[in-house]
Amino acid sequence: MKEQCLWHATSPEPAPQFEALEGERMADVVVVGGGITGLSTALHLAESGVDVSLVEAGDIPSGGSGRNVGLVNAGLWIPPDDILKALGEKDGERANAILGGAPKEVFALIGRHGIECHATQTGTLHLAHNGKGEQDLARRAEQLARRGAPVELLEDEGCWQKVGTKQIRCALLDRRAGTINPAGYTRGLARAASAAGARLHTHSPAQGVTREGDDWRVATPRGSVRAPRVVVATNAYTEDDWNQVKEHFFPGHFFQVASKPLSEEVAGDILPERQGAWDTRMVLSSMRRDSEGRLILGSLGKGDGRPQAYVRCWADRIQRHYFPQLGAVEWETTWTGKIAFTPDHTLRIFEPAPGILGVSGYNGRGVTTGTVVGKGFAHYLVTGKDDLLPLPISSPEPIKVKPLWSSGYEGGFTLYHAGQCLRVLI
Structure with missing residues (x-):
């Protein structure tokens, strides 16, 4: 048994080749991190005519964007009513609505840019492994159906036919969802962003962000980019001391x-x-x-x-x-x-310093959440409105x-x- 990510080896999208950043550059926005969030941000900014540069420490993908299960799930990890308890009714329903529609955004990008990632749109199945699990799924199904989600609680024969085991007698089918090869999807986003005009640089780890006049300077081993706005999209792979995202997951x-x-x-x-x-x-x-x-x-x-x-x-x-x-x-x-x-299983969207945007805490829902957060970041940077983000930009306390x-x-x-x-x- 090899220790190798299957998705990298079987991706129908070839590994993109980008040069490392060298010398001094200027841009309107610098994105740090070449995963799904960073690439979605860069793609949507470039499509809006924004001069955007992205720096990535390794290849694309090198982090969780190419190593996850490849589920295109709707919503957050916790049930909709629990999201309201964690975030409040207004922000909770906003998160439920935007993230509930996130699979549609993913599949739309796949179709629009011809991304080869073995996508399926037959839904996902949440399986009840015991009686308590069946009660949990019934509660989720009621909450989702109340919000208009196309979900169905499958039982007995209907469940066995979909799953292929009689060890499970109840499953929640969510027809909004599906599956992908996540490495293929991420590579396809990189190809699309580059074609739209974004400048992507791999093997260019950000070594720090410093203020220079009205701009921020993102330094890498062999170069730097100056821009008035920075998006830090490093999430679970944040390790550097300068990066405040690490305080929020x-x-x-x-x-x-x-x-x-x-x-x-x-x-x-x-x-x-x-x-x-x-x-x-x-x-x-x-x-x-x-x-x-x-x-x-x-x-x-x-x-x-x-x-x-x-x-x-x-x-x-x-x-x-x-x-x-x-x-x-x-x-x-x-x-x-x-x-x-994160302790409450919800994401955080914040501005650690004026002109810098950060996000963390996808709690295992990175494919869809990263896609819509990237689109929301781009919309905010172009229009000043954060209404396409799953949550308003806030100032959370470090964990x-x-x-x-x-x-x-x-x-x-x-x-x-x-x-x-x-x-x-x-």
Whole structure:
């Protein structure tokens, strides 16, 4: 089993080639970070005629934008009414509405720019793993339906046909959603942004942002860009001390394991419509099929650095529980990505200094949230209005005791997975 991101290896969009930033440049806006948020920002700005430069520390993609599950989900992690409790009624319903429409924005970009990313639009499935999970899904379904979302609570035979296992008797189908190869999507955004006129520079890590007159200067090892406005779109991969985004999330991880391609004769009844799925466990399991028929399982926590026997044992346990009809499965590759968590499971959009915009805390919903935040940032920079952003621009307090949050999450994930491997939990 190789430690390699499947999405990078199977992306139908070729890896884009951009030069590192050299020398001094001027721009209207500098974007730091070449993931989905940064590229969506650059693309929408360039389409509005704004002179925009983007700097990325590695290749595109190098962070979570190319390493996630590839679910094009609607909304935030928590149910709509819980979002209102966390954010207040006005801001909560704003977030529900904009993020509820986010899959439509993603698929519109894919269609408009001809992005090759194996997109499906057959929805996603939230799977109830026990009676409590069924109650949770019923509550979510009622709240979403009340807001006009095209969701359906599937039970028994209807559920089994969509999922391919009788271990689940209830699932919530959200028809707004779908799946993509996230590396392909991110590469396609880069191609589109470049074609629209954005100047993209890879292998150009931002080493600091300093004030120079009315402008900000973003320095890289071999050059710099000066502009009056800066967008910092580094999210879960924020590490530098100068970058204040790191104060507004605590890092977590999500690992995945992919099988070798499975024939339709063997696995055709498993997620036959290619919906992505995840369950209601405290430490969830995700599952989907890719364009070549692989079964891809994932869960919260680190996989890299763990013994392969541990990762393989976990994957075997989940596969044999949900899909025993497959028999023994040969696992081909495994990889891990980072997630930016916040204590209330909602994102933060803020202005750490005049002229600088930042965002953090997608809590595992980066494909859709990053896309609409990028569009909203561009709209704000062009018009001065923040109404396309999921939340108003605010001044949140830094998250306290971040190391305790991170270690608590990771320790809990590890114990849970160990219990699954030892057959104490499932």
